[in-house]
Amino acid sequence: MHEFAIATSLVEALLELVKKQSASKVLEVHLSVGKLRVVSIDQLKFSYGILSKGTALEGSILDVEETPGFARCNNCNYTQKLDTDDLSFHFGLPQMTCPKCTTNLILEGGDELLITRVRMLAPSTSSTVSTNGPV
Numbered sequence: 001m002h003e004f005a006i007a008t009s010l011v012e013a014l015l016e017l018v019k020k021q022s023a024s025k026v027l028e029v030h031l032s033v034g035k036l037r038v039v040s041i042d043q044l045k046f047s048y049g050i051l052s053k054g055t056a057l058e059g060s061i062l063d064v065e066e067t068p069g070f071a072r073c074n075n076c077n078y079t080q081k082l083d084t085d086d087l088s089f090h091f092g093l094p095q096m097t098c099p100k101c102t103t104n105l106i107l108e109g110g111d112e113l114l115i116t117r118v119r120m121l122a123p124s125t126s127s128t129v130s131t132n133g134p135v
Contacts, residue, residue, distance in 0.1 A: 003040055006113065007047035011057060013115065018056045023120035026060040030117040034110040036069040036082060056120075069110020073098035082110055 014026060033039050041064050052058050069082035078100045096105040 003043035004047045006039065007044055007051050010048065010115070011051045011055070014057055014118065015055060017118060018120065021120060022123050024056065024123045025121040026057045026118060027121065028061045028063060028117070028119040029057075029115065030063045030065070032065050032067055032112060032114045032116050034069055034112045035066050036107075036110040037113055039113070041066065065116075067110060067112065070108040071096055071105035072108045073101060073103050073105055075103040076101045078105075079108070080105065082107075 010029075010031075014029060017023075018026060033041070033044075044064065045062050048057075048062050052060065071080045071082055072078070076098060078098050080096075080099075097103065098105055
């Protein structure tokens with residue numbers, strides 16, 4: 001269950017951000033998770049809920065967007081979408097060759113796991129602080 005380990009790292013990073021921003025509470029967390037990571041979103045959210053109890057993250061909304069993977073040929077620029085539910089991708093990407101020129105394809109995305117946005121309450125006020133982009 002690598003989702004618990006991912007949630008642990010996520011909570012640690014967010015608590016560090018809370019400290020750095022002197023925020024009092026996190027309201028929303030937005031993630032971008034590549035489909036090739038083979039992450040169970042339900043298990044990730046469940047683990048996040050458990051780990052956030054008693055912290056500034058408790059009760060925050062975890063919004064997860066799954067993004068497809070893409071492979072591209074450096075030779076002819078052929079692009080292939082890798083939006084697969086094949087669990088073999090969990091253990092490593094198979095060697096993929098271009099159907100047009102037989103050159104090896106390179107991964108262009110779909111394996112990311114990024115915090116894309118965090119919405120927090122500023123200390124002792126009701127104003128919110130937002131952080132966009134990788135944290």
